[in-house]
Amino acid sequence: MSKTVSSWILSSARNSIVLQGKGRLYSICIPNRNKIKWKLVFSKTRLYPPGSCSLDNTFSLKKAFRHTSTEEEHFSFQLSPSQINDLLRAGELSHKILDLKGKNANSVLRFESNQLASNTPIEDRRSAAACLQTKGMMFGVFDGHAGSACAQAVSERLLHYIAVSLMSRQTLEEIELAVECMKPVLPILQWYKHPNDVEYREITSQYFENLRVYWQHLLDLDSEPGFSLEEAMICAFKRLDSDISLEVQAPQESELMRNVALQVAFSGATACVAHVDGVHLHVANTGDCRAILGVHEEDGTWSALPLTRDHNAFDEFEIRRLKREHPRSEEKTLFVNDRLLGILMPSRAFGDVQLKWSKELQHSVLENSCDVEALNIYQYVPPNYHTPPYLTAEPEVTYHKLRSKDKFLVIASDGLWEMLSNEQVVKLIAGHLTELNMQKPQLAFEKPVNLGYMHSLLLQRKNRGIASLDQNVATHLIRHAIGSNEYGEVDQEKLAAMLTLPEDLARMYRDDITVTVVYFNSETIENYYGNN
Secondary structure, eight states, rough: OOHHHHHHHHHHHHEEEEEEEESSEEEEOOOOTOOOOOOOOTOOEEEESOOOOOGGGGGGGTTTOOOOOTTTOOOOOOOOHHHHHHHTTTTEEEEOOOTSSSOOOOOEEEEEEEEOOOOOOOOEEEEEEESSSSOEEEEEEEEESSSSSSHHHHHHHHHHHHHHHHSSSSHHHHHHHHHHHTTTOOOOEEEOOOOOOOOOOOHHHHHHHHHHHHHHHHHHSSSSOOOOOHHHHHHHHHHHHHHHHHHHHHHOSSSHHHHHHHHHHHHHEEEEEEEEEEEEEEEEEEEEOOOEEEEEEETTTTEEOOOOOBBBTTTTHHHHHHHHSOOOTTTTSSSEEEEEEETBBBBEEEEOGGGOOHHHHHHHHHHHHGGGGGOOOOOOOOOOSSOOOOOBBBEEEEEEEEETTTEEEEEHHHHHTTTTTTTHHHHHHEEEEHHHHHHSOOOOOOOSSSSSHHHHHHHHHHHHTTTGGGGSHHHHHHHOOOOOOOTBOHHHHHHHHHOOHHHHHHTOOOOEEEEEEEEEEEEHHHHHHHHH
């Protein structure tokens, strides 16, 4: 392999700004955009001691082929194509949606998902589930910061809160009665999980009890809950964030549960969740994950339809919202260096109680906790912290009625969007679909069919290179996000380098990336309009 890419990375790591990191000095370089479009990604890194999750060691992903430090004596970026594929495809998840008769009457045809770590362990999470007591499917992407604890908890719990918010009073009463009588509870969701997806199994019972408190609250309402889907999603987001805050203030049964509650509350996560029911698509977004639709226009062109806004210092609506919520005297200190209070890039998130609680409450909770420094949690009050809360988990909800030309939905963490634009993502998926269709063999068999003819068909398929194409479109996007050159082509040297960057260097060039692509069934959507 030529030394062009590898030497450039190493020299940039040694000849730039230096920050104090964990156990060593980190060299930070912003590459020249005219050379290689590799971006320094510190958008969610806090500028104070992080509240990272000590349980993260349990969640470590495979580190094959990856260096552990830039100080290693033999530093090489060489990877074979098969090794590159192994790394890129390790997190693949896909599922085709079928009904009981084997025919797809769902507006969701299939979904494909993947993720690639930059942090060790990865701080992103994802969820996909079908609602069993109501209608529809849900897909979520969660981008953690200051550790993975909050993203982990939200990925496990939020879809349950949304599903419960949508249930009828009768269904909630049946579930409550089953719990009271210690009988099996009606299943709420059917999950679609990757084998490596992790769970806080030790505290699942605690999470269930707090979910039960929520549905009991819904039953205490004077009338049928009757939330619209938008109201249900907003209520679920806000209630879960409130529970995260309350759980860390309440006594816990064990030290483990106490530590998890602390780590979840003092780390943070942005979230983007889509609910699909027939032609009805709702997307709830808190933070800077993003959702877009891929639209195939009548003239054959493709376009990207944004369904979310990035909640950060670059969004005028967010700036105006925060200015309305705080005194005029704080206008110049709300965003410092394009970060909320100079600390956090997203302006909406779960957890992050340091930007929600009063100074007194923070001090009280941490003062009464055992050895929080061992959990990497520290009390930190940013400058100009006068009128909390400064951060909210309340989402913006977008409704879109699906049309037959709406072909797919993309939900991804900002690690993808920092590398690729909305239009580039749609173009890559459209090209991938075209390539897959072209490489499908034409099964117009000659009669009679003989072994020689079948053998020639197999050779044609092999010659078309179908084995080398990523079957999972999320992998295709990640490959291009980290490996594309200035011409939009995948550079194998750059790809290998980006995959083997040492742990103490990788976060400077790319963020964790999580992508879920949901394909819609155009025929089902057309039938809906035909029947109505």
